[in-house]
Amino acid sequence: MRGFNNSPLDGLMSETYTKPLPQADEESREFYEGTRRHELMLMRCLSCLAWRLPSRPRCPDCLSTESEWAKASGRGTLYSFGIMHQKFPGFADDVPYNYAVVELEEGPRIVSNIVAVANEDLKVDMPLVAYYDDVADDTTLIRFQPAQS
Template sequence: MSSLPNPAPTVTSSSQAFWNATAEGRFTLQRCTSCDVVVWFPRKHCPDCWTETLSVFDASGKGTVYSFTIIRKVANDYKGATPFVVAYVELEEGPRVMTNIVDCDPESVTVGMPVEMVFHDTGEGNALYRFRPSAN
């Protein structure tokens, strides 16, 4: 549970800037300059109002667990890491993002628990954003 693999993500021209920032320990979000909504996942338009001008800002890295599962058995890169937690974390800024919860006993994870972001280097110029329990 302590050592999850760090597979490199599929990076596209639309997500390149996002993933580049993770190498510096930053999780960036886009905000629509027209309707002000926070956009997730990164793209070149706002899926709420279809404006094509978005601004970028650094997220706080804080959130709460929206839902989670403990994966007991798997046949991919994570085979040796079971049991581990996959979750949706609701960021302070709003979006619910898929991720792992780390640095804790999987059995201790609960819906609603406060978490904070950590970065795990993939060795390919970016890092995976994961979350660990936080005080509040």
């Protein structure tokens, strides 16, 4: 079974993905359609141009409800992380794996996993880029990997 911390090439669908998958709803559909295209789509306020994660009806900065979907850079830095040792159903073969908060270049912070790097080499503030993990025919999960410097 594939793990979070192996090479990005493991994202190729060589095995059936058996973990729970996110279910897009009307408010998050653009985000998940974006990941399928290997694009990170965020909401952007049309009033003050602040970026935010989907799906929040109001801008957290100015409370405007006017927003658009816009493509983010996919770049960010590692804000915080933890190492999971608990063997939840479906994830037992992956422990220990990391779960991370990535601060995107645009400002919002997103929860994800860091791939293509050993857990012991994770460092807060390390530069990261999005990695699009095609885990099923209709589902791509966004993870992050170290940026090439």
